Amino acid sequence: MAPPPALRSDCSSCFALCCVVLPFSADSGFGVDKPGGRPCLNLLEDDRCGIHATLREDGWPGCTVFECFGAGQQVSQVTYAGLSWRDGGNLGEMGAVLTVMRQLHEMLVHLDEVARRSPDDGAAAARGRIEDLTAADPETLLTSDVDELHAHVGRLLAEASARVRRGWPDAADHSRRDLAGQRMTGDLRGCSLRGALLIGADLSGADLTDADLLGADLRGTDVRGADLSTALFLTQPQANAAVGDTATLLPDGLAHPGHWT
Structure with missing residues (x-):
């Protein structure tokens, strides 16, 4: 085998x-x-x-x-x-x-x-x-x-x-929404951002515990200080495309991109 x-x-x-x-x-x-x-x-x-x-x-x-x-x-x-x-x-x-x-x-x-x-x-x-x-x-x-x-x-x-995400029954559903450039800081626990357009959006300091990020477009998205440690379906290319820093928490197995400060 x-x-x-x-x-x-x-x-x-x-x-x-x-x-x-x-x-x-x-x-x-x-x-x-x-x-x-x-x-x-x-x-x-x-x-x-x-x-x-x-x-x-x-x-x-x-x-x-x-x-x-x-x-x-x-x-x-x-x-x-x-x-x-x-x-x-x-x-x-x-x-x-x-x-x-x-x-x-x-x-x-x-x-x-x-x-x-x-x-x-x-x-x-x-x-x-x-x-x-x-x-x-x-x-x-x-x-x-x-x-x-x-x-x-x-x-x-x-x-x-x-x-x-069953434990977050009141979480927002932003699936496939155009959220480019928007400010979305704060409590985003359990929300769905699958397929969302987040180019240039501000997620700095946000709590994304159990948030679903499958296919989300994170090009230029500000995730400095954000907690993505248990975000669902986040991939290395998405992290690489975002703007983070040493305070950004990523899931196990994903590396902080070298261009993050």
Whole structure:
């Protein structure tokens, strides 16, 4: 039986797939516009980034936000068994496989949280199904019904969220609302912010105990001094996109981004 996939990026075990197969734009914080399939101008021959230590200072903050959840090394070392795109790998196919694998790994991240916070047999079964798929060949990955999986996992996450937040019956529901730039400090315990647009919003000092942040857009969101330690479904890319400080409390397993002061 194959070992379970790692769910955090390890660039040393990847062939810089995100720097090659993915398209990006200067408007999104990547310095220049680049089409998919073209290596980034900062990529070195050994698959390292030439400006990794100064990405933000050099105008590439988008790179510091991105996280593949371990999909890059899974595709590089498992799906393609160590065959780099530099050595004749099918770059176009690799790009498509990476897109699928990242979605699978992100679902695993959330299902692992369900197992920790509110275990459920259905969620455990879904996790096993997805984990098996991450070890499959490219054709199987590319013909899998990822939309169906997304919908199924989404229902399981919603059910888990409801179970955890049951202790906050009066909590507000801000799901999918446009809250960009708004001030929302104070008691946000148990509230739902799933899919909410929080670009530039002020959540500084807020108590987000058991708040559901699945898919919330936290670009530029002020979370300085906020308590996110038990927030549901918060991911590293969301934290990376926000503005926090050393007083911001994050869930176990998430790191304070290096640009936070």
